[in-house]
Amino acid sequence: MEMIQWDEKKYNLEDFIAYWRDYAQKNASWFKKIDDEIKSNPDFHEELAAKINEVIEKALTEPPTEQEMKALDSLIAQLGMDDIDYTCRMEAKYHIERLKEKLTSQS
Structure with a gap:
């Protein structure tokens, strides 16, 4: 999802499956x-x-922590941005890292 910047409009099932197949074959020791x-x-x-569907389901439904929501709010305020929509913990983490990089590059 990071590769498509969590943009659901850019999601392509075939690309997603190919990514996981490639990942399993090259990176998964098991x-x-x-x-x-x-x-x-x-x-x-x-x-x-x-099993992959279970992992994906968990990743896309786990809510962000209070700490992650506060971190996002703080970064958004520091950057003077409009609010960002996010629906799960993984998406929140993606935006936190993206905004931290943006903040660092502005310094």
Whole structure:
């Protein structure tokens, strides 16, 4: 989501799936430990997709903490910006990092 700057209009399911496939194959240590025969089994991919969906669901529904909301409010005020809409903790974290970078670059 960070790659599309949390812009739902830019979301593309095929790109998202390709990203996760690439990530699993190159970065997930557990994936390298799985036998190729298992990887070629359609049941494995169904179970993997279900697990990924669980993780995504959790990430997109976990509310931001009070501290994160305060940090965003502070950064928005410091930058003199309009309020930012965010719906979950991951999106809040994205905006916090983005605004911190913006604040640093203005200094």
